[in-house]
Amino acid sequence: MSRFTRRITAALAVAALSGVTLAACGSSSSEGLLANIESGQVTLGTKYDQPGLGLRNPDDSMSGLDVDVAQYVVDHIAETNGWDSPEITWRETPSAQRETLIQNGEVDMITATYSINTARSETVNFGGPYLLTHQALLVQEENSDINAVEDLDGRILCSVTGSTPAQTVKDVLPGVQLQEYDTYSSCVEALRQGNIDAMTTDATILNGYAAQSPGQFRVVEMQKDDGSAFTDEYYGIGLAKDDQEGTDAINAALEEMLSSGAFDEFISANLGEGQGITESTPGDLSFMEE
Incomplete structure (x- = not known):
C-alpha cells in the first residue's frame, strides 16, 4: 500500500466518524483549483444518490468511488506541494448542472460519473480519464x-x-x-x-x-454483433475552463493513483468485481477524435 493510499484510508475513516462539510448552495472562489487547495478550503462536486460512486450517508459522511478519487486527488496535490490537506466541502452536482456549477465557480472540481465528451470540453477542462466503462x-x-x-x-x-x-x-x-x-x-x-x-x-x-x-x-x-462494447464512456474530473495548471496536477495525481494500486482498492471497496470497468490513461483525450 502506497503512502498516498494510507493517507486516503485514514482521511476517509476520519470523515466517516466525524462527518464532512456538505453544501446545499455554497460557493467557491474563482482563484483556481490549486490556489484553493493551498488556502485549505476546497469545494468538490459529486453525486449524493449513487451507491458505490457518490452517496451521502445517513450520518452525512460521503462514500463511493468518485468520492475516494476526489479525496485522493486533492490530498496528492496538497502533499506534492508541501501544503496541509484542505478541508473539503461537498456539493451535490446533478448531471444537468455540472458545467454550470463549474462555470459559476461554485465548485473547484467535479467527480460525478462525469463522461468526457467534445461538447462538455468546450466549456470546462477535464482531468483524466481515470476509467473506461460501457x-x-x-x-x-x-x-x-x-x-x-x-x-x-x-x-x-x-x-x-x-x-x-x-x-x-x-x-x-x-x-x-x-x-x-x-x-x-x-x-x-x-x-x-x-x-x-x-x-x-x-x-x-x-x-x-x-x-x-x-x-x-x-x-x-452488452456487446454489439461485432463483439465491441455497446458504448464507451470515459470518466474524468471537471474543472474550470483553461485551468491548465489544475488539469496537469489532477492528471499527475490520477497517474499515481492508478500506478500505486489505490484505484484497484477503491474499485474493490465500492463496486465489488467492477465488471465492465477498466483503467484509462489520464491526459489522453484522443478518443474524442475518433
Missing part, C-alpha cells in the same frame, strides 16, 4: 435468464426518463418494452419486485447497486 444491464441474480442484449427481445427494460441508453437498446431490438422512472433507484426497486426484467445505464452505476444488495443482482455486459 453500457450494461442489471438483472436479478437467480431469476433471470438474460445474459446478452438479444435476450431482452420482448422483455421490459427500465432506465431513467429520457434515457439515451434505453433508447439505444430499443433501436436495436424494437420488441423491447421501455419502462421509464425519474430515478435509477426506482428502476432498481422495480427490478427487485420483478416488475421489470432489466435496467440499463453505465456499468459503474449498475455495479454500485449490485454491490449494495449482494446476491440479489448481477451485471450483464
Whole structure:
C-alpha cells in the first residue's frame, strides 16, 4: 500500500466518524483549483444518490468511488506541494448542472460519473480519464435468464426518463418494452419486485447497486454483433475552463493513483468485481477524435 493510499484510508475513516462539510448552495472562489487547495478550503462536486460512486450517508459522511478519487486527488496535490490537506466541502452536482456549477465557480472540481465528451470540453477542462466503462444491464441474480442484449427481445427494460441508453437498446431490438422512472433507484426497486426484467445505464452505476444488495443482482455486459462494447464512456474530473495548471496536477495525481494500486482498492471497496470497468490513461483525450 502506497503512502498516498494510507493517507486516503485514514482521511476517509476520519470523515466517516466525524462527518464532512456538505453544501446545499455554497460557493467557491474563482482563484483556481490549486490556489484553493493551498488556502485549505476546497469545494468538490459529486453525486449524493449513487451507491458505490457518490452517496451521502445517513450520518452525512460521503462514500463511493468518485468520492475516494476526489479525496485522493486533492490530498496528492496538497502533499506534492508541501501544503496541509484542505478541508473539503461537498456539493451535490446533478448531471444537468455540472458545467454550470463549474462555470459559476461554485465548485473547484467535479467527480460525478462525469463522461468526457467534445461538447462538455468546450466549456470546462477535464482531468483524466481515470476509467473506461460501457453500457450494461442489471438483472436479478437467480431469476433471470438474460445474459446478452438479444435476450431482452420482448422483455421490459427500465432506465431513467429520457434515457439515451434505453433508447439505444430499443433501436436495436424494437420488441423491447421501455419502462421509464425519474430515478435509477426506482428502476432498481422495480427490478427487485420483478416488475421489470432489466435496467440499463453505465456499468459503474449498475455495479454500485449490485454491490449494495449482494446476491440479489448481477451485471450483464452488452456487446454489439461485432463483439465491441455497446458504448464507451470515459470518466474524468471537471474543472474550470483553461485551468491548465489544475488539469496537469489532477492528471499527475490520477497517474499515481492508478500506478500505486489505490484505484484497484477503491474499485474493490465500492463496486465489488467492477465488471465492465477498466483503467484509462489520464491526459489522453484522443478518443474524442475518433
